[in-house]
Amino acid sequence: xxxxxxxxxxxxxxxxxxxxxxxxxxxxxxxxxxxxxxxxxxxxxxxxxxxxxxxxxxxxxxxxxxxxxxxxxxxxxxxxxxxxxxxxxxxxxxxxxxxxxxxxxxxxxxxxxxxxxxxxxxxxxxxxxxxxxxxxxxxxxxxxxxxxxxxxxxxxxxxxxxxxxxxxxxxxxxxxxxxxxxxxxxxxxxxxxxxxxxxxxxxxxxxxxxxxxxxxxxxxxxxxxxxxxxxxxxxxxxxxxxxxxxxxxxxxxxxxxxxxxxxxxxxxxxxxxxxxxxxxxxxxxxxxxxxxxxxxxxxxxxxxxxxxxxxxxxxxxxxxxxxxxxxxxxxxxxxxxxxxxxxxxxxxxxxxxxxxxxxxxxxxxxxxxxxxxxxxxxxxxxxxxxxxxxxxxxxxxxxxxxxxxxxxxxxxxxxxxxxxxxxxxxxxxxxxxxxxxxxxxxxxxxxxxxxxxxxxxxxxxxxxx
Numbered sequence: 127x128x129x130x131x132x133x134x135x136x137x138x139x140x141x142x143x144x145x146x147x148x149x150x151x152x153x154x155x156x157x158x159x160x161x162x163x164x165x166x167x168x169x170x171x172x173x174x175x176x177x178x179x180x181x182x183x184x185x186x187x188x189x190x191x192x193x194x195x196x197x198x199x200x201x202x203x204x205x206x207x208x209x210x211x212x213x214x215x216x217x218x219x220x221x222x223x224x225x226x227x228x229x230x231x232x233x234x235x236x237x238x239x240x241x242x243x244x245x246x247x248x249x250x251x252x253x254x255x256x257x258x259x260x261x262x263x264x265x266x267x268x269x270x271x272x273x274x275x276x277x278x279x280x281x282x283x284x285x286x287x288x289x290x291x292x293x294x295x296x297x298x299x300x301x302x303x304x305x306x307x308x309x310x311x312x313x314x315x316x317x318x319x320x321x322x323x324x325x326x327x328x329x330x331x332x333x334x335x336x337x338x339x340x341x342x343x344x345x346x347x348x349x350x351x352x353x354x355x356x357x358x359x360x361x362x363x364x365x366x367x368x369x370x371x372x373x374x375x376x377x378x379x380x381x382x383x384x385x386x387x388x389x390x391x392x393x394x395x396x397x398x399x400x401x402x403x404x405x406x407x408x409x410x411x412x413x414x415x416x417x418x419x420x421x422x423x424x425x426x427x428x429x430x431x432x433x434x435x436x437x438x439x440x441x442x443x444x445x446x447x448x449x450x451x452x453x454x455x456x457x458x459x460x461x462x463x464x465x466x467x468x469x470x471x472x473x474x475x476x477x478x479x480x481x482x483x484x485x486x487x488x489x490x491x492x493x494x495x496x497x498x499x500x501x502x503x504x505x506x507x508x509x510x511x512x513x514x515x516x517x518x519x520x521x522x523x524x525x526x527x528x529x530x531x532x533x534x535x536x537x538x539x540x541x542x543x544x545x546x547x548x549x550x551x552x553x554x555x556x557x558x559x560x561x562x563x564x565x566x567x568x569x570x571x572x573x574x575x576x577x578x579x580x581x582x583x584x585x586x587x588x589x590x591x
Contacts, residue, residue: 133227134179134248135309136171139214140164140234141185141205146359152187154234155194156364159371160395160413162194163358166237166371169396172197173241174230174248181221182234183214191234210327211303212319219313229309231330235358237367239304243354247306247347256342257307259284259334261299262352270300271331273346281344284331288324299346302355305330315340371396401437425460433464436472450482453489471506488531501543502527511537511555518543530565 144153154164161169164182171180177199184191185205192202203218215222215231222229228248232239243260251258259281261273269287272294276282284301285294318336319328334344349355358364375396376389383402386392393411394400401420406412410424414432418424422435425443434451441447442459450464453472458464463481470476471489480497488506493499497510501518503526504510514535516527525543529535533547536555547553548565557571 132248132252133225134175134230135222135225135227136175136180136230136232137215137218137222138164138167138171138180138182138232138234139211140167140191141183141188141208141214142235143186143208144235144359147361147364152191153358155187155190156358158237158358158364158368159375160393160397161237163237163367164191164194164234165196166396167232167234167239168195168197168200170239170241170244171230171232174244179225181218183218209321210325211330212316212328212332215312215316215330216319216328219316222309223313226309229305229307229312231305231307233303233357236304236355237358238354238356238370240354243349244304244306247304250345250347251306251308254343255308255345256311256337257305257333258345258347259306260302260304260349260355261346262302262349262355263298264300264352265298267298267300270302272297273299273301275299275346276338278343280338281334281346282338283335286323286329286331299348300352301331301346302349302352303330303357304355305333307333311337311342407443419454428459442478499527501525502529504529505531505533505549507531508533508535510535511539513538514541515539516541516543516545 140154147153155162159166168180177197181201181203182195183203183205185208188204201221203221205214205217230244247258247260271284271286272290273281274283274285315336319332321328337344356363356367358367372393375394376386376392379400380386384400385405388408391408392406395413397415398412399417401418403420404418404422406424407426409427411429416430416433418435419437421437422439424441425445427444428441430447432449433447436452436454438455439452440457445459445462447458447464449466450468452458452470455472456470456474458476461478462476465481465483467484468482469486471487473490474487475492477494479495480493483500485499485502487504488508490507491504493510494512496512497514500516501524502516508529517540518524527541527543527545529547530549532550534552536553536557538556539553540558542560545559547563550566551563552568553559554570557569559569559571563569
């Protein structure tokens with residue numbers, strides 16, 4: 127957070143129903159860029175103000191919205207009835223009126239707004255202005271309030287679309303609904319907002335005319351890209367916000383030294399960390415709180431979620447890694463799956479169509495292909511042959527398998543847990559192992575092969591019509 131010379135209080139309006147989303151959950155609980163909309167806006171607010179000066183006005187599904195905001199210290203204000211943006215601030219008076227400095231008002235469904243833009247808005251108010259609103263010059267301002275200017279280009283009023291005259295509708299400067307006020311003046315005049323409109327609601331847009339009438343100046347700061355102020359009203363706008371946020375994230379990591387091939391196809395969540403010289407191939411998805419070290423390669427179509435990769439890790443194409451840790455220099459995939467809570471040691475190799483679940487896989491160990499290893503401990507430098515499975519579930523409970531260091535498990539072995547295999551032991555291919563195998567022993571668990579010469583030929587002869 128960058129410290130502002132004058133203290134800043136940020137109010138996030140997030141009480142609305144969001145009916146146009148056609149959803150059973152509140153609009154601000156939908157996600158874009160890897161976070162809920164409310165989390166995105168809170169993260170921006172925290173770049174301007176400490177948690178104790180950030181407040182969220184809640185109403186619809188208030189408890190769920192509170193739960194979505196994980197930062198301790200954020201304040202919540204309940205707006206029982208949604209009677210407009212001005213009303214939301216009125217109900218917040220008791221919590222906010224004692225806080226001096228600047229009062230910044232933003233919306234919980236506006237995830238694209240940058241902290242840098244809000245800093246510029248505050249800077250524009252730093253003279254003698256009572257407040258500044260964010261505006262934009264638009265080719266088509268339909269649906270937006272128009273900004274009316276007077277002497278010295280100051281804002282005299284904001285007129286809503288429905289109340290505007292034909293001359294006012296021709297104005298291309300639109301109000302984006304983002305405000306910065308001198309807190310003392312705002313609270314002095316907020317009660318002058320009246321519900322004299324067809325909706326009988328209290329609108330913050332009236333504050334421009336109220337402050338002007340009281341002899342104070344209201345300014346407007348024009349933003350170059352109105353998309354930054356995009357409020358989410360439907361799933362189409364949600365998808366566009368997600369695209370723009372992920373584009374920003376990809377650009378950030380490329381500037382930080384990460385190669386992203388075909389960045390428009392890659393999804394990287396806001397909470398991800400990536401080290402320099404890592405390469406991310408097309409259509410990869412890096413989600414949640416995943417942390418990737420330096421000089422890694424993330425294969426095409428791979429999906430990583432809430433996992434930690436050390437330096438030099440290679441994740442093959444179409445591999446899924448979830449809530450797992452992968453040590454330096456290890457390789458996983460292609461087409462592998464680390465399902466949950468796995469620990470893969472440095473230099474280990476997990477090949478195609480190998481699945482791990484709650485398994486510790488030792489340094490330098492190998493499972494080249496076609497294996498399932500669940501609830502297992504695999505020792506360093508062990509080799510797990512193709513087709514090996516740990517039978518960890520008896521229908522009611524899960525059981526562990528422990529394989530020692532340097533063990534060799536032959537192809538198509540079936541390991542019936544609970545089971546312990548000692549260091550350096552060998553398991554013959556095709557074995558079903560049900561009992562403990564001592565260190566350095568050879569275990570076979572299969573029937574002896576029987577060969578009957580000419581048996582097949584005689585059978586075919588008997589089957590002739």
